[in-house]
Amino acid sequence: QLKQMLTKFMRADYNWPQASSAERFTLEEVLQGIRANQFEPFFQPKVEFKTGQIVGAEALARWIHPEQGVISPYGFIPLLEQSGEIDKLTFLILEKSVAACRSFHDRGCIFSISINLSPNSLDDTTLADKITQVVRNAGIDPRYIILEITESAAMTDVAHALENLVRLGMNGFILSIDDYGTGYSSMQQLTRIAFSELKIDQSFVKDFADNEALRIMVKSSIDMAHELQIKIVAEGVETQQEWDLLKNMGCDMAQGYLIAKPMNLISFVEFCMGYRLRM
Ligand code: C2E
Ligand code: MG
Ligand code: MG
Ligand code: MG
Numbered sequence: 001q002l003k004q005m006l007t008k009f010m011r012a013d014y015n016w017p018q019a020s021s022a023e024r025f026t027l028e029e030v031l032q033g034i035r036a037n038q039f040e041p042f043f044q045p046k047v048e049f050k051t052g053q054i055v056g057a058e059a060l061a062r063w064i065h066p067e068q069g070v071i072s073p074y075g076f077i078p079l080l081e082q083s084g085e086i087d088k089l090t091f092l093i094l095e096k097s098v099a100a101c102r103s104f105h106d107r108g109c110i111f112s113i114s115i116n117l118s119p120n121s122l123d124d125t126t127l128a129d130k131i132t133q134v135v136r137n138a139g140i141d142p143r144y145i146i147l148e149i150t151e152s153a154a155m156t157d158v159a160h161a162l163e164n165l166v167r168l169g170m171n172g173f174i175l176s177i178d179d180y181g182t183g184y185s186s187m188q189q190l191t192r193i194a195f196s197e198l199k200i201d202q203s204f205v206k207d208f209a210d211n212e213a214l215r216i217m218v219k220s221s222i223d224m225a226h227e228l229q230i231k232i233v234a235e236g237v238e239t240q241q242e243w244d245l246l247k248n249m250g251c252d253m254a255q256g257y258l259i260a261k262p263m264n265l266i267s268f269v270e271f272c273m274g275y276r277l278r279m
Contacts, residue, residue, distance in 0.1 A: 202236025
């Protein structure tokens with residue numbers, strides 16, 4: 001039973017859910033889709049509890065497949081990671097996201113955009129410079145770009161990963177720990193790199209309304225983050241009850257279906273225009 005409970009908190013990075021047969025692709029098909037420009041970021045808003053305002057959005061990769069419709073990351077990211085081709089997607093998503101960010105800023109909407117970095121990408125010591133170049137070319141200040149790193153990625157003692165993260169931090173990017181609570185030695189990690197945001201994994205928020213142990217863990221994480229001057233985001237907020245509990249616990253931001261699902265750029269802009277402060 002304990003094992004069952006623990007596996008619930010394990011990071012799914014290298015143990016992604018099996019894609020349905022309709023969604024099983026070959027690497028060549030995925031690369032072909034990238035060449036055909038069929039990938040784009042969807043955006044999911046991040047809302048601040050205190051003000052109810054949208055403060056940013058996470059860019060989440062989608063494959064708009066001509067026959068099979070919108071394909072989730074589980075259908076292509078594992079293939080790209082295993083084959084060492086993930087950077088093609090990383091930079092495609094980064095470029096489209098900073099372009100979107102630019103157009104938001106031009107319209108007076110000062111949002112941050114969050115980008116997911118794959119653990120594998122951090123092995124390449126030129127990554128930090130390449131990312132910085134793309135963002136500067138778009139005329140965006142790196143402090144509006146949040147780079148999300150899953151704990152497992154940040155965990156490895158690989159010098160290259162640390163070097164990249166330190167350099168990205170020095171270049172002004174905001175570093176965020178994704179899926180917090182599902183990895184290991186997370187505490188130590190917080191002491192080595194200047195992370196400014198922590199995203200508590202949705203497995204903690206799911207069912208936490210009627211699970212006291214989960215609520216205690218979430219509350220402790222919020223308090224710890226605040227002691228370290230780190231902002232904390234709750235992922236997977238689906239109900240008003242979860243919103244209210246997190247708000248009372250002092251959580252900084254929420255992301256989840258209660259606010260909105262990830263949307264394509266046009267729907268995201270429409271959503272923002274019709275958005276009314278959530279309290
Ligand atoms: P993540 O970074 O932890 O992103 C959050 C995931 O939770 C997203 O799944 C989002 O759609 C989902 N989500 C948000 N709110 C809710 C909710 O209220 N309920 C539920 N059940 N789910 C919610 P998605 O878009 O399928 O992405 C899955 C993972 O794929 C991401 O997890 C991230 O690790 C990875 N990923 C997505 N885009 C990229 C990318 O461009 N590059 C890399 N390297 N990884 C990516
Ligand atoms: Mg993320
Ligand atoms: Mg993640
Ligand atoms: Mg996450």
